[in-house]
Each structure stands twice: as structure tokens, then as C-alpha cells.
Amino acid sequence: MLSWSILELLRENPELLKEHVKRRLMDPVLIDEAKKIDDEWRKALTGLNKMRSQHNKLSRSLKEARDPSERQKLIRQARELAARIKSEEEKLYAIEGKREELLLALPNLVEDDVPIGDEEASIPIRFWGKPKVWKDHIDLFLEQTEKYGFSVEYDMLEDKPVGHADMLEHVLKLGDTLKAGEVAGSRFFYLFQDIIWLETALLAYAIDKMTGKGYALVMPPYMLRGNIVKRVIDLETFKDAIYKIENEDLYLIATAEHPLAALYAGEEIYDDELPLKLVGISPCFRKEAGAGNRDLKGIFRVHQFHKVEQFVYSLPEESRRIHEELIKNAEEIFQGLELPYRVIKIASGDLGACAIKKYDLETWMPAQGKFREMVSASNCTDWQAYRLKMRLIRRKGMKRSYVHTLNSTAIASTRAITAILENYQNKDGTITIPRVLKKYLEVYDTAPKDYIHPTRKIVSPKAKKKKTC
RNA sequence: GCCGCGGUCGCCUAGCCUGGCAUGGCGCCGGCCUGCUAAGCCGGUGGGGGUCUCCCGCGCGGGUUCAAAUCCCGCCCGCGGCGCCA
Numbered sequence: 001m002l003s004w005s006i007l008e009l010l011r012e013n014p015e016l017l018k019e020h021v022k023r024r025l026m027d028p029v030l031i032d033e034a035k036k037i038d039d040e041w042r043k044a045l046t047g048l049n050k051m052r053s054q055h056n057k058l059s060r061s062l063k064e065a066r067d068p069s070e071r072q073k074l075i076r077q078a079r080e081l082a083a084r085i086k087s088e089e090e091k092l093y094a095i096e097g098k099r100e101e102l103l104l105a106l107p108n109l110v111e112d113d114v115p116i117g118d119e120e121a122s123i124p125i126r127f128w129g130k131p132k133v134w135k136d137h138i139d140l141f142l143e144q145t146e147k148y149g150f151s152v153e154y155d156m157l158e159d160k161p162v163g164h165a166d167m168l169e170h171v172l173k174l175g176d177t178l179k180a181g182e183v184a185g186s187r188f189f190y191l192f193q194d195i196i197w198l199e200t201a202l203l204a205y206a207i208d209k210m211t212g213k214g215y216a217l218v219m220p221p222y223m224l225r226g227n228i229v230k231r232v233i234d235l236e237t238f239k240d241a242i243y244k245i246e247n248e249d250l251y252l253i254a255t256a257e258h259p260l261a262a263l264y265a266g267e268e269i270y271d272d273e274l275p276l277k278l279v280g281i282s283p284c285f286r287k288e289a290g291a292g293n294r295d296l297k298g299i300f301r302v303h304q305f306h307k308v309e310q311f312v313y314s315l316p317e318e319s320r321r322i323h324e325e326l327i328k329n330a331e332e333i334f335q336g337l338e339l340p341y342r343v344i345k346i347a348s349g350d351l352g353a354c355a356i357k358k359y360d361l362e363t364w365m366p367a368q369g370k371f372r373e374m375v376s377a378s379n380c381t382d383w384q385a386y387r388l389k390m391r392l393i394r395r396k397g398m399k400r401s402y403v404h405t406l407n408s409t410a411i412a413s414t415r416a417i418t419a420i421l422e423n424y425q426n427k428d429g430t431i432t433i434p435r436v437l438k439k440y441l442e443v444y445d446t447a448p449k450d451y452i453h454p455t456r457k458i459v460s461p462k463a464k465k466k467k468t469c
Numbered sequence: 470g471c472c473g474c475g476g477u478c479g480c481c482u483a484g485c486c487u488g489g490c491a492u493g494g495c496g497c498c499g500g501c502c503u504g505c506u507a508a509g510c511c512g513g514u515g516g517g518g519g520u521c522u523c524c525c526g527c528g529c530g531g532g533u534u535c536a537a538a539u540c541c542c543g544c545c546c547g548c549g550g551c552g553c554c555a
Binding site: 002041042043045046048049050052053055056058059060062063071074075076077078079081082267268270393395396 | 479489490497498516517518519523524525534535536
């Protein structure tokens with residue numbers, strides 16, 4: 001029998017499963033309901049199977065029956081039984097639909113070392129780099145470091161750094177969210193010229209890094225069917241993030257994770273093919289419906305951006321080790337960019353239903369005086385695999401179970417740009433280009449190589465008006 | 470978008486016309502045999518449940534029938550041709 005960790009626990013140890021749900025600060029009544037309907041379903045199925053068996057016997061005996069009156073009798077019996085089966089089937093399907101709905105609503109388990117609590121309970125586990133801290137932000141900085149028992153070296157800034165949004169739109173004049181707001185809505189943007197070279201270089205750098213580690217480069221579909229999307233993510237994400245194409249059963253992806261997880265939907269994977277390591281590149285479309293008024297300025301939280309994404313299909317016994325590998329890969333990328341960061345172990349209440357454990361990488365943002373999320377790395381264990389029916393077959397004994405899936409950002413374009421705008425700004429209004437990106441810019445004649453300067457050739461109509469008045 | 474052909478167990482395939490327990494091969498797993506390898510032989514290899522001489526399963530969903538892989542309708546996907554667009 002194919003075993004899904006959560007269904008196994010639901011049947012064998014529902015109390016323990018409740019403990020996991022409680023860790024997420026969710027109502028464990030979920031488990032009682034799921035258990036009840038699963039029992040009901042199993043009972044109904046057994047009852048129905050007995051009737052079907054009866055009917056099959058009748059039907060088989062009809063094949064041989066020659067005597068016309070005997071045939072009539074058997075047909076009448078079979079007909080009656082068939083009618084009863086049909087009504088029982090309808091009941092079963094109703095239960096089955098409800099069962100499916102409840103099972104798909106169950107969150108993943110929670111790994112034992114995940115801190116319990118809401119967002120506040122998430123804890124930094126390591127720091128890297130020497131953040132540039134503005135003198136008025138020192139207390140704020142210490143609250144994000146020393147409070148957790150870390151002593152992090154920093155460089156003090158005398159002058160107040162320019163925020164990434166102002167840097168982009170008013171100093172460099174290489175972005176325009178005002179005009180984008182008029183023509184598309186808030187959280188959209190126009191980017192111009194050197195910023196796009198920067199984005200191109202960031203994506204190329206991440207791709208180069210990941211393929212160098214043996215990850216296979218994938219360009220996935222940017223839209224997926226509803227039935228796939230709802231199996232890759234939880235309902236919450238679906239409501240907050242997913243755009244739908246009108247009059248079609250197609251949804252814009254919020255990350256390459258979705259189509260990469262769907263790549264093996266319904267497939268069998270043999271143990272000797274694992275781990276299967278992928279690096280996807282795609283645009284990401286997000287409604288940001290739950291974001292309220294947070295990060296309205298600039299391009300930190302937007303409806304579309306590009307992302308290079310790590311995705312791994314793994315053996316169950318290897319997923320924990322690979323999860324560490326994914327966050328280490330992301331760290332290597334940000335170390336290369338020389339952006340100071342910390343890694344956070346996300347608390348149980350803030351995990352997202354798919355993940356058993358999640359790390360975020362947050363870079364220091366000198367103008368905000370905060371560490372902000374750049375990368376999210378999740379171990380989904382068999383949660384996505386069960387929903388997408390991605391089976392693992394072990395050669396030894398041909399035992400069947402489910403693969404584990406993991407995902408992590410490598411680079412998210414707009415976020416990484418904001419981090420560079422705040423960390424690499426100079427007094428003269430220029431941005432130093434991180435050294436590691438230079439080789440990806442050298443091949444282009446018109447791309448900037450060392451610095452991004454405030455543009456002389458203004459494209460943005462809003463910036464033009466400001467200049468003339 | 471239109472017309473034609475197709476979709477069967479991990480892969481390939483028979484069965485469809487003419488309704489009555491899904492055939493064979495490859496691969497894989499287990500065993501036997503063998504000095505080693507190769508070959509050979511036997512058994513297994515979709516899913517589910519209360520694990521049994523049970524049920525369901527032939528792209529998906531409906532219909533006809535005592536009974537559907539098989540007949541009918543709708544849809545999805547693939548291939549070929551035509552049209553349209555880049």
C-alpha cells in the first residue's frame with residue numbers, strides 16, 4: 001500500500017497528528033473531522049463492495065443461463081441490485097468528495113526543531129557579513145541581533161541612507177511606479193535601462209551558480225490548470241497570490257516552484273533517479289491580496305518579478321540534508337553578492353501548510369534598519385507528492401511510497417535589486433555593481449560595468465515632469 | 470478554429486468492428502540453477518478497503534445495458550493536414 005505520512009498518522013495515531021496541528025496554532029478539530037469522514041468512507045466502501053461483488057456474481061451467472069424464465073428472474077434481480085448500488089454509489093461519492101476536501105485541507109506535519117508560535121517566534125540561526133548600520137538604527141539593529149544572543153560586527157553610517165524606492169525613482173530615475181500605477185495598478189512598475197541590465201546579470205549569476213552545482217535548468221509553463229495549482233499549494237496561498245485567466249481553467253504561476261512540482265505529477269520515480277535537482281527560471285505573478293498596505297512604495301512587494309528557483313525531488317531519508325543544502329546554496333549566492341544577511345528558522349505558525357520546516361534568508365536593508373526576506377527555503381516532504389500522486393519506487397523490493405519535494409529561492413529579481421540599491425549606494429548617487437556580476441555584464445556593449453549612474457536619458461514621464469518644474 | 474487519426478498497467482502492445490474475468494513483450498523485483506559472467510526456468514510487478522479465492526481500474530466525465538476497454542454523447546491531451554497569427 002502507498003503510504004502518505006499524514007494519512008498514516010490520521011489512522012494510527014490521530015492524537016499525535018493533532019499535536020502537529022496545534023503547533024501551527026490551528027484548530028485540531030480538523031483532525032477529528034478528517035478522521036470521522038475517513039472512517040465513514042471506509043465503511044461505505046466496504047458495504048458497497050459487497051453489493052458489487054453480489055452483482056458481479058449475478059452478472060456472471062447470466063452469461064451461462066440458457067432457460068428464458070431463469071434469465072428473466074436473474075435479470076430482474078440484477079436490475080434491482082444495480083439500482084441499490086447506484087444509490088449507494090452516490091452516497092459514497094458524496095462522502096468521497098468531502099473526504100478529499102478535508103484531506104487536502106490538512107497541513108503538513110511540523111518538524112520537531114521548529115520554534116512554536118506565530119511570526120514573532122521565528123528565530124535567527126546565523127548571521128553573515130558586516131551590515132552598514134545608520135547611527136539612529138543602532139538600537140533597532142541590536143534588537144535584531146543581540147536580543148537573540150548574536151554579536152554581529154557592523155559598520156556605522158553617519159548619513160541616513162536613501163531608501164530603495166527613492167533611490168530607484170528619484171535619484172537614479174530608473175524606475176516609475178507612478179505611471180505603472182496609472183496604467184496597471186499599484187504594485188506594478190516600469191524599470192529602465194541599467195536596472196534591467198542589473199536584473200539580467202542577477203538572473204544569469206544565479207543560473208550560472210546553480211547549473212554549476214549540477215542543477216538542471218528548466219523553463220516551465222507560466223500558467224497551470226486549476227487542478228494542479230490547488231495540489232501544489234494550500235488554499236491560503238491560492239486566495240492571496242494566484243491570478244486566474246478569465247474564462248479559462250488557467251492560473252498564472254506565483255513561482256516556478258509550482259510548475260516544477262507539477263513536472264512529475266502522476267509519475268513514478270525510481271529511487272536510483274533521486275535526488276533530481278532542478279533550477280527553474282520564470283516570471284512570478286502574485287496578487288499580494290493579504291499584504292494590505294505593507295511595502296507599497298518601490299519594487300519590494302510587487303505583482304510580477306522574475307525568479308530563479310531551486311527545486312529538488314528527493315528520497316524521504318535525504319530531504320532533511322537537502323533542505324540544508326538549498327539554504328546553503330542561497331547563502332552562497334548572497335555571499336557572492338556581498339550582501340550581509342541572517343538566516344531565520346520560521347516559527348510553526350508562519351510555516352505555510354506545505355512545509356514541515358522553512359528557512360528564510362533576510363538581507364540587511366540599511367535605509368529601513370531591518371533584515372528583509374530575500375529567500376525562502378521549504379521542505380515539503382511528501383505533502384505535495386501525495387497531492388500530485390508522485391510515487392517513489394524503491395528497486396529493492398519494489399516498495400512504493402511518495403517522493404519528497406523541496407524548494408528554495410536562488411534569486412528573486414526585484415527583491416535582490418532593492419537590497420543592492422540600499423547596500424551599494426554611494427554619496428554621489430551612484431550604485432556600485434557587485435563584483436560578482438561584472439562578468440555577466442561584460443558581454444554587453446551598452447551594459448554598465450562598475451557603477452549605475454543616475455540616468456541622463458530620462459524615459460519616465462513622471463521623472464521628466466519633476467525635472468522641468 | 471476546422472477536418473482526420475489516435476490515447477490500454479513503468480514503457481511498448483493485443484483486444485474495440487461482433488459487449489461477458491485486460492493479451493503478449495521489454496524493463497524491474499524475488500527465487501531456482503550455474504565456478505564467475507551471460508543465458509535459462511518459476512513466481513511477482515495499477516489503485517483501494519475491514520487483506521480477500523473482495524472491489525475498482527483501459528485519457529477524463531456522462532449515457533445505454535443484467536453486464537462497457539468494446540456501443541453512444543461531451544470534454545481533455547497528442548499526431549497529421551488546412552486556416553489564422555507571429
